[in-house]
Amino acid sequence: MKKFIKWIASGWMLILFFIGFFLFWEYSIPLFDIPRYILPSPSEIVLKGSADLDKLIYYTGVTALETVLGYIIALILGVGFGIAISFSSILRRTLYPFFVSIEMTPKIAFAPLFISWFGFGLMPKVIIVVLVCFFPIVLNAILAFNSLSNELTLFYQSTGASRLKTFFSIRLPAALPQCFVGFKYAAINATVGATIAEFIGSDKGLGFYISIVTGNMRPDLAFAGIFFLTVLGLTIFGFVTMMEKILIPWHISMKRINK
Amino acid sequence: MKNFIEVTELKKVFGNGEDEVHAFGPATININAGEFVSVLGPSGCGKSTLMLMVAGLLDSTSGKVEFENKLVNGPKTDIGIMFQDNTLVPWRTVKGNIELQLELRGLNLKDYQEQINNILKSVNLDDFADRFPNELSGGMQQRAAFCQAMIHDPKIILLDEPLGKLDAMTREKIRADFQKLWMVKKPTVIFVTHSIEEAVQLSNRVILITPRPGKIDREIKIDLPYPRDLKVKRSPKFAEYVNSIQEVFHKYGVI
Known part of the structure; x- marks a missing residue:
């Protein structure tokens, strides 16, 4: 409770800004005579959205499943490949440049292909989320596992410790902060991947919902869908940030922010 | 013998x-x-390269290093090592960093608890055992690294x-710590430095390295009594050593 009050106290400017933003939105609509099929007011979005709440919650669950599943698979593959590439000179000369060049392609461009190959179900969406999340994770992991300081490398060599032991006592913890840069970037992109995949071809999910209601000239419901997508994105990002705090509380950049 | x-x-030739x-x-040494041997030379003369080759942490291009008649052909493990940038890891406390040395060597932590406390006390860090490196000043970090290298x-x-990165007062203090430890335990020390005064104060012998490619210009035996405290440093003989070394480097245009 004390923490909450402190948080409110430190965030009051931001809270005021948000209140002001929504008030401006609410009252500029009658003021400028904006038709509701172009831009609905916040109060109308809440009102109409809550009438459709069951559907919205169900679709949020659908999109959340695609996003989280894809994200976890990307995490496992990304870190796995990252470690493999960091420790194998053959992979570093083959897979690594391959990954870097694929990183330049907009992965979302593959979405229609995957839909046509795998149909409207869960799998093509998960694949697209994996594709969107995998590259930032793997590239940051490679960077992370290759940036151990020269001094620490010489230090562990002078102890005669096995590779496995050094990996768990030095290399892995030293790599975590940079890995989390990739994890967080991927977490931001994960919902984007799922939503666009649903735009292109699906019969449920928030992306599907938004594209349907927009087609029916219901921007109020589209905004309600966007709100739920935002909540989903924030939850995933918040969870990753929480994991970062739990796993690497010693990380300097976090300590500075906390002060 | x-x-x-x-x-x-x-x-050593790179590239x-x-x-x-x-x-x-x-070079032959x-x-x-x-x-206690100091390797003294201008920056870039290859003195760190020499040290790493002696420790087997860097392959030589030609020549050989032998310890007690045994050829060095891989990293030596009965050594303690300390760099300008310390080897403390940020996720462990001072004590945890000292224990890292023991853990990597597969030694039993329980047997060393008393020694850890003693060595921390000897460098006045006993109150900081549970602090993380980024909570310490540069000098304290280096003293913690010293404990890590010696435990x-x-x-x-x-x-x-x-x-290298410390202020003059802290340097003075840690030099005294080195000397104290060396006088008690008598390890063999190879000390790479570009501080003439530091080399003269600490060593039995100073090896002077020329600018790159580093070769041995000469070796100077430092015949002063230990412990070399302020009194010794103020003695004319100390100044003589420092002056004669300065003259050598002046000749090379380094100073």
Whole structure:
């Protein structure tokens, strides 16, 4: 409770800004005579959205499943490949440049292909989320596992410790902060991947919902869908940030922010 | 009898073809057991390269290093090592960092608790055992790194400009710590530095390295009594040593 009050106290400017933003939105609509099929007011979005709440919650669950599943698979593959590439000179000369060049392609461009190959179900969406999340994770992991300081490398060599032991006592913890840069970037992109995949071809999910209601000239419901997508994105990002705090509380950049 | 450490015609060339950089040597050095030897030279002369080759942490281009008649052909593990940038890891406390040395060597932490406390006390860090490195000043970090490098009682200690980034007062203090430890435990120390005063104060012998490619210009035995405290440092003999070394480097245009 004390923490909450402190948080409110430190965030009051931001809270005021948000209140002001929504008030401006609410009252500029009658003021400028904006038709509701172009831009609905916040109060109308809440009102109409809550009438459709069951559907919205169900679709949020659908999109959340695609996003989280894809994200976890990307995490496992990304870190796995990252470690493999960091420790194998053959992979570093083959897979690594391959990954870097694929990183330049907009992965979302593959979405229609995957839909046509795998149909409207869960799998093509998960694949697209994996594709969107995998590259930032793997590239940051490679960077992370290759940036151990020269001094620490010489230090562990002078102890005669096995590779496995050094990996768990030095290399892995030293790599975590940079890995989390990739994890967080991927977490931001994960919902984007799922939503666009649903735009292109699906019969449920928030992306599907938004594209349907927009087609029916219901921007109020589209905004309600966007709100739920935002909540989903924030939850995933918040969870990753929480994991970062739990796993690497010693990380300097976090300590500075906390002060 | 052979020497404890024998370095024969040791040479290092980095890169090849047009990018070739002749970094060090060839040089021949003998070091006795328990000797405190400083390797003194301008920056870029290859003195750190020499130290790493002696420790087997860097392959030489030609020549050889022998410890008690045994050829070095991989990293030596009965050593303690300290660099200008310390080897403390940010996710462990001071004590945890000291224990890291023991853990990596597969030693039993329980057997060392008393020694950890003692060595921390000897450098006035006993109140900071549970602090993380980024909570300490640069000098305190380096003292913690000192404990980390010494806790397993290495027979050979390699110091690569460990005081390079510290302020003058802290340097003075840590020099005294080095000297104290060396006088008690008598390890063999190879101390790489570009501070003439530091080299004269601490060592039995100073090896002067020329600008790159580093070769041995001469060796100077420092015949002063230990412990070399302020009184010794103010003595005319101390100044004489410092002056004669300065003259050598002046000749090379380094100072």
